[in-house]
Amino acid sequence: MPQSLVKNYIHIIFSTKYRNDFIDEKIEKELFSYIAIICKDFESSALQIGGTDNHIHILCLLSRKIALMKLVQEIKSHSSKWIKTKGKRYEDFFWQEGYGAFSVSEKNIYATINYIKNQREHHQNQSFKDEMIGILKKHKIQYDEKYLWD
Template identity: 75%
Template sequence: MFTLFSAQNIGKISLMKKIEKELFSYIAVICKNLESTALQIGGTDNHIHILCMLSKKIALMKLVQEIKANSSKWIKTRGKKYENFFWQDGYGAFSVTEENLFVVRNYIRNQRQHHQQIHYKEELMDILEKHKMKYDEKYLWD
């Protein structure tokens, strides 16, 4: 099983390019320690995507919880600028078929360029509507 999930930064602190490589490496180690190999991690200043092989031994909710808790602590050690950083409570999770791995990896790899064309919130709404998924918008954004 391959899972793509997104976590939004609502601490109003930009995940500047300066720390994102280290952050993504740190998150990859968290995934590995939880037997959920990260295949691609990427994002922009306000959200990240993680494509990983979810272990059969851990619930997705637990994986996300561990990633958010540990990465938040790590980010806060990067300097005074990041001391109030936190992740949004929720997250989005999607299964990805093996046939779509290449497309999804490229999508994640090119987040900064992609979101110059379409805003992340607009894109999520389009995905939900395209796949006729029921949602209540008040639960999507903090």
């Protein structure tokens, strides 16, 4: 085959370091827009970005030209530098070391978009920790909880 044909929808999740509450409603739209630009710069269109004060969800169409690990690294690096320029409150901002990333089938795109859109509502009833463990179980990913949290 003379060309590479790829379509990988990826749901990426990561938190602020120690799950500190930095992503308030004052900054979130601008942050999410900035992250969407980073994704676009790496040819990985963001379909939806959302989150709460201490974590973020990104649904993107991963480019065939970049490794997932590299995309996450670029998103974290550039957005962390950017947010630190937004005022004294954000000077100590850091993302956690790790991340979760899960493939999403074409038939589940809209459900995932809606899930990400409604993060603030969703987390009125569930902690990030419980959410992440539920997602890991749903995807049948084995984990040791002592290594999940900073």
